[in-house]
Amino acid sequence: MENKETVGLGSSAKQAFEKLEKVGEGSYGKVYRARERATGRIVALKKTKLPQDKEGVPPTTLREISLLRMLSRDSHIVKLMDVKQGLNREGKTILYLVFEYMDMDLYKFIRNFRKTGKNIPPITVKNLLYQLCKGVAFCHGHGVLHRYNDSRKLIGLAWCVHVLESFRKSSLQYLCYV
Template identity: 70%
Template sequence: MDAYQKLEKVGEGTYGKVYRAKEKATGNIVALKKTRLHENEEGVPPTTLREVSILLMLSHDPHVVRLIDVKQGQNKEGKTILYLVFEYMETDLKKFIRSFRQTGESIPAKTVKWLYRYMMFQLCNGVAFCHGHGILHRDLKPHNLLMDPKTMMLKIADLGLARAYTVPIKKYTHEILTLWYRAPEVLLGSTHYSTAVDVWSVGCIFAELLTTQALFQGDSELHQLLHIFKLLGTPNDEMWPGVSNLTHWHEYPQWRPKHLSTAVPNLDQDGLDLLSQMLQYEPSRRISAKKVMEHTYFNDLDKDSL
């Protein structure tokens, strides 16, 4: 690691600490993700190998953070350390949203409309690229979306939980995703799921971008489900065939669906239509990331420049 000079710790990823660093030879700023290998492990852990192989495959897309290099070293105790060297991005979407919430800054309506469409299109572009290469992210949230505040370029990061999916769809653990962005089928214990879980997360991020508040803020899996049911109505087998057979299904309070404009009042008709398609209960009815980019909500964008 003599090639890099650590400047400061900037965060913690799914599996390790992240530092801002400078490449000594070029002066370029990079992000170093440090992963310590456990003593009882022979070689590199499967989780790290999985992340590296997925990142190498997805690094071709401009909306996925680029893995530049992988370095191996040792710390003072002689333990093996693996460093993933990424392109450095100045901030993330969580900090970007928080900055507007804290300052109460009002942005001209036209700018807001363009900015949010631009950012959402980039996000869906990156997600569609991942899905097109058979990869589920499984942990999409504002904190994992890196940004350059000058150009408003957005990139998907932290693919530590990403999984290759196959047909037929494999059985997965449901202990994934930060609670607020977790799809209802995962909350209800489904272990067979696919790309629709990422689209639900994108829908939650879309709403949060517009209101600066998370759409569903539960503090437990049950509480999270109740928040969803209160807005979208309590699901049943008619609107979501098979929901009552899911592992964590119980008799829940009965709520009628509210109009999405009650939760996201500053979204136009096209935007509300798109959001409703992202937040469909039945996973097979949820719009795909690729189809999102064809939605009329993005008609005004110069897509070729993206």
């Protein structure tokens, strides 16, 4: 699958996307389902606030973007397609991470099966576990540790990960995605 960059790389997030609905929120920001205006493609926009007391983009944010671009090479991990800049109502700078949109996660998938009263077919379980293991193997092969404390973080493998910092092996850097 080809990872095409979002059209209008130089344009702001507000010009490039129409927010459709908020789909998640966490300590790292809010996530919206949005439509790319130029193509009509549905994406996930992760809105990340930048600290206003510092100039430029914090090193942790740059590390996150770099890591996500690297992880996007694997077909079992959700793709970071682009990074956009925008301003909030107060005029403060916000970064939007543009991901491919996943309309299903493991929690919803299991819940839908439970509603039918049927068990998930063994071949489906096997397929899901295979995909999970492939994504985990890619992460581990590139020095990325992870934690799945919530099944909503899985499928398309949009998950919460820890990144082992190369300079301080004893501390972990957190990257979370809804």
